[in-house]
Amino acid sequence: MTTPPFAPLAPADIAVLRSQLGREPRGVVGIAARCICGNPTVVATAPRLPDGTPFPTFYYLTHPAATAAMSTLEAEHVMPELQELLADDDVRAAYEAAHLAYLADRAQFGEVPEIAGISAGGMPTRVKCLHALAGHALAAGPGVNPIGDAALARSPWSPARCVCAEPGAALRPEPTAEAE
Known part of the structure; x- marks a missing residue:
């Protein structure tokens, strides 16, 4: 195991996730990695969504700048190099x-036979989705996922620098009485 358990979700986290994703977050069981400003960067998602859909991507990259950086790397055909x-x-x-x-991290939140043995990003034999691999690397920390680490190293985005207030990035909402 690498990351769980997670701190409880705050209403402000859900609001930021809604802004980052452009939709209501589904099946979130925790924030697996945060920006240095505190905004969510990676969520942990239940292996079965509330509507019953199996969901193998336990660590889901949500930070807009990180997501854009991984999309750029994929568009630049970095995946074959990492493969x-x-x-x-x-x-x-x-x-x-x-x-x-x-798999061990996800199993803490339930076994789903339809996705047994399936992780994300092409693991353990392929490099298929840098978003998933970077999400895992950010959640687990350096040295756990070598391909996720390599993707982050090639990325113009860095978890060491906050860009949340820059155009196109989600902002943490002002606290409300409900969120306090």
């Missing part, structure tokens, strides 16, 4: 371990 890293035995072993850690 080549799996030819190294040590990287491949670490990626397989990341897959198992991901």
